[in-house]
Amino acid sequence: MSPASASPSYLLDNRHHAAAAHHRALAELLDPWTRQRIRQRVRLGQIRRCLEVGTGGGSIVAWLADQISPWGHVVACDLRPAHIADHPRIVTVAHDLQSDAPLPELLGDRFDLVVARLLLGHLPLRRTILHRLAQLLAPGGVLLVEDWAGLREEVVIAAPDRRAGELYQRFQDAVAAAFDAAGVDRRWPRQLHAAMLDEGMVDVETAVHARYWTGGTAGARLAGAMIEQLRPRLVTAGMTEAELAELSVRLDDPRLVVHGHPLYSTAGAR
Structure with a gap:
């Protein structure tokens, strides 16, 4: 669900007025975990070439640029890389991973680390793109792919009243x-491990990260941003404008506690 790409199958457009809030919430929720996973697999001070696809708000590429070798650089690849901060070690590339067009010249070399967070699960050509990303690795290079396995049932853990819990559950269903209509595959995160093995990658390992989200915190702010970004589709799915407005207020209530999506984090080496 990273707002990185905005292809027709991807619903969270970087140009939307709520995209920045979405990026900030994702960074607060997931960056500590993603950074930990990267540190577990590579020695950042020795890394010279990194690539993140579906860069979104750019928090991970900005962090990588400060951590890698002073002689290295990070490529931030996104369909609409509008939110990437200026940095002497960040190179920004606009590219649609789902197109048949060859990768830009900057992506033609091999990378020590490739990261794709909350992206491939949204793209119908996810398996083909995974193959392309694996081919971009230098010998010994690491590919880290992270995707959410969305929950459908028993999402609400606690609520101030029955109405609040029902509203949030209906929102998640919508x-x-x-x-689903856009082609997101909820099975994909659980298939990542086997897919990397099929690519001939070694030292493949998967860790799952999940936590409860409390009203007023980053998870709730993420839900609020998604209400704004997906409003027409949520109405089409059966929610009313009045219900969405009420839920937006309810999301600030710390008595609302919901189960956040489990993040499957799979890494493998070339």
């Missing part, structure tokens, strides 16, 4: 319907 979001799921919108993503």
Whole structure:
């Protein structure tokens, strides 16, 4: 669900007025975990070439640029890389991973680290793109792919009243319907490990990260941003404008506690 790409199958456009809020919430929720996973697999001070596809708000590429070798650089690849900060070690590339066009010249060399977070699960050509990313690795290079396995049932853990819990559950059902219609594959995160093995990658390992989200915190702010970004589709799925407005207020209530999506984090080496 990273707002990185905006292809027709991807619903979260970087140009939307709520995209920045979405990026900030994702960074707060996931960056500590993603950074930990990267540190577990590579020695950042020795890394000279990194690539992140579906860069979104750019928090991970900015962090990588400060961590890698002073002689290295990070390529930030996105369909609409509008939110990437200026940095002497960041090179920004606009590219649609789903197109048949060859990768830009900057992506033609081999990378020590390739990261794709909350992207491939949204793209119908996810398996082909995974193959292309694996081919971009230098010998010994690491590919890290992270995707959410969305939850459908028993999402609400606690709520101030029955109405709040029902509203949030209906919202999640409507979001799921919108993503299903766009081709999101909820099975994909659980298939990542086997897919990397099929690519001939070694030292493949998967870790799953999940936590509860409380009203007023980053998870709730993420839900609020998605209400704004997906509003027409949520209405089409059966929610009313009045219900969405009420839920937006309810998301600030710390008595609302919901189960965040499990993040499957799979890494493998070339």
